[in-house]
Amino acid sequence: xxxxxxxxxxxxxxxxxxxxxxxxxxxxxxxxxxxxxxxxxxxxxxxxxxxxxxxxxxxxxxxxxxxxxxxxxxxxxxxxxxxxxxxxxxxxxxxxxxxxxxxxxxxxxxxxxxxxxxxxxxxxxxxxxxxxxxxxxxxxxxxxxxxxxxxxxxxxxxxxxxxxxxxxxxxxxxxxxxxxxxxxxxxxxxxxxxxxxxxxxxxxxxxxxxxxxxxxxxxxxxxxxxxxxxxxxxxxxxxxxxxxxxx
Amino acid sequence: xxxxxxxxxxxxxxxxxxxxxxxxxxxxxxxxxxxxxxxxxxxxxxxxxxxxxxxxxxxxxxxxxxxxxxxxxxxxxxxxxxxxxxxxxxxxxxxxxxxxxxxxxxxxxxxxxxxxxxxxxxxxxxxxxxxxxxxxxxxxxxxxxxxxxxxxxxxxxxxxxxxxxxxxxxxxxxxxxxxxxxxxxxxxxxxxxxxxxxxxxxxxxxxxxxxxxxxxxxxxxxxxxxxxxxxxxxxxxxxxxxxxxxxxxxxxxxxxxxxxxxxxxxx
Numbered sequence: 083x084x085x086x087x088x089x090x091x092x093x094x095x096x097x098x099x100x101x102x103x104x105x106x107x108x109x110x111x112x113x114x115x116x117x118x119x120x121x122x123x124x125x126x127x128x129x130x131x132x133x134x135x136x137x138x139x140x141x142x143x144x145x146x147x148x149x150x151x152x153x154x155x156x157x158x159x160x161x162x163x164x165x166x167x168x169x170x171x172x173x174x175x176x177x178x179x180x181x182x183x184x185x186x187x188x189x190x191x192x193x194x195x196x197x198x199x200x201x202x203x204x205x206x207x208x209x210x211x212x213x214x215x216x217x218x219x220x221x222x223x224x225x226x227x228x229x230x231x232x233x234x235x236x237x238x239x240x241x242x243x244x245x246x247x248x249x250x251x252x253x254x255x256x257x258x259x260x261x262x263x264x265x266x267x268x269x270x271x272x273x274x275x276x277x278x279x280x281x282x283x284x285x286x287x288x289x290x291x292x293x294x295x296x297x298x299x300x301x302x303x304x305x306x307x308x309x310x311x312x313x314x315x316x317x318x319x320x321x322x323x324x325x326x327x328x329x
Numbered sequence: 330x331x332x333x334x335x336x337x338x339x340x341x342x343x344x345x346x347x348x349x350x351x352x353x354x355x356x357x358x359x360x361x362x363x364x365x366x367x368x369x370x371x372x373x374x375x376x377x378x379x380x381x382x383x384x385x386x387x388x389x390x391x392x393x394x395x396x397x398x399x400x401x402x403x404x405x406x407x408x409x410x411x412x413x414x415x416x417x418x419x420x421x422x423x424x425x426x427x428x429x430x431x432x433x434x435x436x437x438x439x440x441x442x443x444x445x446x447x448x449x450x451x452x453x454x455x456x457x458x459x460x461x462x463x464x465x466x467x468x469x470x471x472x473x474x475x476x477x478x479x480x481x482x483x484x485x486x487x488x489x490x491x492x493x494x495x496x497x498x499x500x501x502x503x504x505x506x507x508x509x510x511x512x513x514x515x516x517x518x519x520x521x522x523x524x525x526x527x528x529x530x531x532x533x534x535x536x537x538x539x540x541x542x543x544x545x546x547x548x549x550x551x552x553x554x555x556x557x558x559x560x561x562x563x564x565x566x567x568x569x570x571x572x573x574x575x576x577x578x579x580x581x582x583x584x585x586x587x588x589x590x591x592x593x594x595x596x
Contacts, residue, residue: 096584096585126588127585130419130585130588133423134423135419135582135587136582136585136588137579137582137583154425154427155425155426155427158423158424158425161423163423167419168416170417171411171415171420173345173349173411173415174344175344178341178344181340182337182340182341182344183337183420185333185336185337185340186334186424186425187424187425188331188333188334188425228420
């Protein structure tokens, strides 16, 4: 069976600045892959290219075997995302936003699916509340509900728990883990919370200056590189990427 | 093309208008004010001229037709601006929505919002100032059709311009109808214009509508050939505007502007 996401030799630059420098990786079914790295490492550019809102200068991206460049609509029908920097329109209610995005993904039995998600993300009491007046944590839950509307084969989460309290963040992590396990979906997850990454991700990719420096199991990777924790390894990648490159 | 995705764009606009007094009022208030203002001007002109010429169908009818074009254009741009104002491009263009579906949604939203403005204008013009559409006869259909298509083309062109130049460029869009109006002879025959303006007028579809309208008001017949030319130009401009929008969209996706739209420029 092919990978849910297959990224091959993808390169992107903004003028002289190289954002993504020929990276390749796959995300398999039932797998949660952590995309880690310091700010400006190329994580968001990578996610944007997978979402089809940024064209790579070179390389290819396939979602469920569909080339995002040539079969954009079909590929995105199988994909969804939630990101802290992309809240849903604040001038629509939770229900209105879910209806609009449900139609954009052409969901069958949309009303039923919305009710399921309102229940799952504890949003029933906010259904007629405008998203703009919700707390940042509540808005994140609405974004996650939107991201689950089409039961995507590929779910992209850019710091999904950044504005959640620890209890809600744990519930969300459980939900995503359950989703990846039950729906045969792949998840690409970025986070700066190394505890969370260690708990949730099956595999991590460390990005620095647009390149993948390290890849492996987040529970064993630190020891393999002489570090005691994932956070320590992250700091090394952020501060001294060259020392890790030569290892 | 998936109808549901186009319906999503229209539904979003319905939700926004339904829940916002400040979105409902502009649909008809300015058009209504224009009709009332020009209605009294035409009444005054009728009272001081002894020629017996009725200014109501010539001037008030022209104002109504021109305001209709403006409402159609603004119907498209307002729906587009909702995505600009709510910083929604990343969310909306990361869905399976295609540019054709998006633009169709903008056009359908515009049909709805411009119909409200038109209904109010017609009501005021007929009830308060006695404007009769029987004067124009069946030619009213091609008049509205050409102006509608021209409004759609201007709306898509304006939306593409704002997508390319960033949110502050919306102020370039609002005055477009006012800039065009002297060239298309809304209130006077094209023969009034100097030769260079005449050349510009010939390239603008509304010119043929207003020339035709004046001919009908003067008891002559509007030239079907010229109206057909106007319609063909309007279709051409819609296609060019769609091409321009799609080109700007591809540029925005290539450069990353869609994902970082609030930055306005990438330099």
